[in-house]
Amino acid sequence: MNALLPNTFLKLLALCISLVLLGYLAFVSLVYGVVDTSWQTVIDAYTNFQQTNEHIVIKEVRVPRVLNAIAVGASLGIAGALLQSLTRNPVADVELFGLNAGAAFFIVVAVTFFSISSLTQFSWIAFAGAAVAGLIVYILGSFGRDGLTPVKLTLAGAAITALSSSARHGLLVLNDKALDEVLFWLSGSVGGRKLEYLLAVFPYMIVAWLAAFLLARPLYTLMMGEDVAKGLGQRTLFIKIAAGVTIVLLSGSAVAVAGPIGFVGLVTPHLARYLVGVSARWIMLFSGLLGSILLLAADIGGRFIAMPNELPIGVMTAFIGVPFFIYVARKGLERK
Numbered sequence: 001m002n003a004l005l006p007n008t009f010l011k012l013l014a015l016c017i018s019l020v021l022l023g024y025l026a027f028v029s030l031v032y033g034v035v036d037t038s039w040q041t042v043i044d045a046y047t048n049f050q051q052t053n054e055h056i057v058i059k060e061v062r063v064p065r066v067l068n069a070i071a072v073g074a075s076l077g078i079a080g081a082l083l084q085s086l087t088r089n090p091v092a093d094v095e096l097f098g099l100n101a102g103a104a105f106f107i108v109v110a111v112t113f114f115s116i117s118s119l120t121q122f123s124w125i126a127f128a129g130a131a132v133a134g135l136i137v138y139i140l141g142s143f144g145r146d147g148l149t150p151v152k153l154t155l156a157g158a159a160i161t162a163l164s165s166s167a168r169h170g171l172l173v174l175n176d177k178a179l180d181e182v183l184f185w186l187s188g189s190v191g192g193r194k195l196e197y198l199l200a201v202f203p204y205m206i207v208a209w210l211a212a213f214l215l216a217r218p219l220y221t222l223m224m225g226e227d228v229a230k231g232l233g234q235r236t237l238f239i240k241i242a243a244g245v246t247i248v249l250l251s252g253s254a255v256a257v258a259g260p261i262g263f264v265g266l267v268t269p270h271l272a273r274y275l276v277g278v279s280a281r282w283i284m285l286f287s288g289l290l291g292s293i294l295l296l297a298a299d300i301g302g303r304f305i306a307m308p309n310e311l312p313i314g315v316m317t318a319f320i321g322v323p324f325f326i327y328v329a330r331k332g333l334e335r336k
Contacts, residue, residue: 004274004275004276004277011275011276011279011282014275014276014286015285015286015289018286018289018290018293019289021293022070022289022292022293022296025293025296025297025300026066026070026296027039028300029062029065029066029069029296029299029300030042030058030062030063030066032304033057033062033303033307034307034308035053035054035057037054037057037058041054041055041058042058045058045059046059060194061191061192063195064193064194064195064197064198065190065191065193065299066296067195067198068190068193068195068197068198068257068258069190069292069295069296069299069313070292070295070296071198071202071205071257071292072190072254072257072258072261072295073264073288073291073292073293073294073295073296074205074209074288074289074291074292075205075208075209075250075251075253075254075288075291076094076250076251076254076261076264076265076268076291076295077264077265077268077269077272077287077288077289077290077291077292077294078208078209078212078250078265078284078287078288078291079094079099079246079247079250079251079254079265080092080093080094080264080265080266080267080268080269080287080291081212081265081268081269081272081283081284081287081288082212082215082219082243082246082247082250082284083097083247083265084269085216085219085220085222085223085243085280086219086222086240086243086244086247087153088223089153089154090270090328091154091266091325091328091329092153092154092265092266093262093263093264093265093266093321094130094247094250094251094254094262094265095161095260095261095262095263095265095266096154096157096158096161096262096266096325097133097134097137097153097154097157097160097161098133098134098136098137098156098157098158098159098160098161098164099130099133099134099247099248099251099252100130100161100251100254100255100260100261100262101133101160101161101164101165101168101260102129102130102131102132102133102134102136102160102164103125103126103127103129103130103133103251103252103255103256103260104126104129104164104168104186104255104259104260105129105133105164105165105167105168106125106126106128106129106132107122107125107126107129107182107255107256108168108171108172108182108186109171110122110125111182112171112172112174112175122200122256123200123201123204123252123253123256125256126252126253126255126256127204127248127249127252127253127256128252129252129255130247130248130251130252130255131248131252133160133164134244134247134248136156136160137153137156137157137160138153138156138244140152140156140159140160141153141155141156141157168186186259186260187259187312187314187315188258188259188260188261188262188312188313188314188315188317189258189259189312189313189314190257190258190295190299190313191299191303191310191313193257193258197256197257198257200256201252201253201256201257202253204249204252204253205249205250205253207249208246208249208250208253209288211242211245211246211249212246212250212284212288213281213284213285215239215242215243215246216280216281216283216284217280217281218234218239219239219243219280220278220280221234222234222236222239222240258313259314260314261295261313261314261317262314262317262318262321263317263318263320263321263322263324263325264291264294264295264317264321265287265291266321266324266325266328267290267294267320267321267324268286268287268288268290268291268294269283269287270324270328271286271290272284272285272286272287272290294317294320295313295317298313298316298317298320299313299316301316302315302316
């Protein structure tokens with residue numbers, strides 16, 4: 001793939017422009033909404049807090065919302081880039097491969113049967129659900145004479161997503177209390193999430209971001225073929241396990257904070273590759289940054305389209321992701 005930005009200077013320039021765009025979207029999210037404020041009001045909320053409605057909205061609602069969107073978007077974007085590299089599947093995403101559905105199902109089971117509401121426990125439960133779903137998808141995708149293939153992985157992911165979603169909804173129908181607690185969360189949203197939600201999983205996100213950056217080049221080598229990678233001295237099994245654990249940390253922490261949000265990890269790696277070509281670490285960096293931009297923009301759009309109500313952010317990302325998924329899938333079929 002020829003990069004739109006062929007040299008390091010242009011990539012750095014694009015990085016700066018992306019950071020400026022991210023900052024502008026954060027400013028819009030902080031200042032505008034049902035209650036319009038100003039940048040000075042945002043500053044005063046932290047330097048001269050007066051317990052006014054505007055100050056409370058900024059500190060308790062909008063700042064956590066912005067930080068959650070940035071962190072969750074980056075995690076989903078990086079998870080998608082890792083998953084597409086690991087499986088060599090251009091339509092791979094934590095939503096399409098059942099990781100989000102598995103994490104959400106485990107949390108619903110915990111709420112329904114064990115009345116768990118601890119955020120720390122939610123985090124570990126989400127990690128476990130994503131890991132179990134990913135393992136099952138991998139096993140199902142490996143059946144057959146031809147072994148693991150992108151098509152079988154996609155079909156296995158779709159099956160696990162459908163099964164988890166059906167079981168999850170069945171449990172919620174039987175438990176009205178659990179339904180009230182997790183219904184909006186299951187639609188995917190960064191609204192109404194306290195900053196404590198993010199702080200509980202942020203250490204795992206940081207570790208996973210660093211691990212993804214370190215794994216970028218080994219995964220690129222692995223994409224050229226397992227025999228080639230082994231010939232270059234790579235421990236392929238270790239790389240696969242490390243990438244799998246990193247993906248679980250990213251998807252599980254994102255679900256624990258914002259619920260299952262799909263398609264961010266599908267779209268952003270393709271945009272990153274369009275910008276920087278096959279440069280592995282640049283792809284990982286831009287996947288995370290573009291994921292933050294996409295999720296923050298989707299959140300702003302969801303708030304303004306139906307104001308004073310709002311659309312869940314998962315609905316907004318689906319509007320973008322579904323047409324993109326169809327485009328990428330058709331493009332792959334045409335190449336064959």
